[in-house]
Amino acid sequence: MNLNALDLNLVRVLDALLRERSVTRAGEQIGLSQPAVSAALNRLRHVLNDQLFVRRGNDMVPTPRAESLTEPVRAALREIERVFQTGKDFDPAGLERTFTFMGADFFSMLLMPPLAARIAAMAPGVSFRFLDSARGDVSRLLQDDEIDAALERPLEVPDWVSSTPLFDSPFAIIAARDNTTIKQAGIADGEPLPIELFCELPHVLRSIDGSMSGSTDAALDKIGLKRRVSLALPHFQAVALAVASGNHLAAVPRQFAVAAVKSLPVVIYQPPFAIAVPEVRMYWHARHDDEPPHRWIRNQILEAVEALGFRDLDGDETTGSRT
DNA sequence: CGCGCGCTCTGAGGCTATAG
């Protein structure tokens, strides 16, 4: 093969085609028109002496040759990017990029608005997209570069996934402000709920996979008790709304509970027993470890989390629910 | 003579419109 015939732009086109499996979308991704990509694909076909992509309906199916180039091409482009980035100061003000994150609605509600506001001021060319946790397998999405980072409880991940802790996420119990059962029992806001009451009242569980039991049930099971989960919902926001309008309880991350109290007629109680305190971590592909824009946005997330006060919950309450 | 400047020509690769 003749290296003279292969310019770097063709490699970018090939990479985009492998990602998008569409001439039109590949063009959109790298800022070329559809015909320009089509022509580039033709040149690639001649240079590499392979069809590379065969049209099947609306899908451009890669040939085995094209398939085999996916990883090496991506790695080569990353390396080139790295070479030209080093020594050059990274300036977020000029960055044109959309970052995609994934996590619970908790984050789309609480983290994303302040993060977006913060970033708008220093990097007007940056946009965000936030996908729901239910979207799927974190490792695969990171591998395919479909997400830049995932914000999740500790996960089993391959060694090419990097991560850093964001904050501890102890549980708080929320209930409607006018929950008559709790009122009658004379429990004040912020107090621990008696365990009999905790087990007697129905619960709403936030569950992305439809499971009807969570870590609270595991903790209860250890002390030989049970609660009744009568509603499982995929979003924390929906859990809070359900709690606000009924006699349900819900064990939710304390940070979320604090926010819910501000917008809904709910109050916080302490759990009557120890529930293991989960950590929330940020996960990303190790290939982005040293990439300046990625490193920058990760720092921005850490700073935003810090600014929200997610890291410094009231010490007593936190330790009170620790195992 | 050798170098630098500027003109012209050519081809690659972009675009839009349209055919397949």
Add this chain to the structure above:
DNA sequence: CTATAGCCTCAGAGCGCGCG
């Protein structure tokens, strides 16, 4: 949806010319 046609732009090669 992709491929092709026709047109446009622009970078680079080639070449002539003037000057030191």
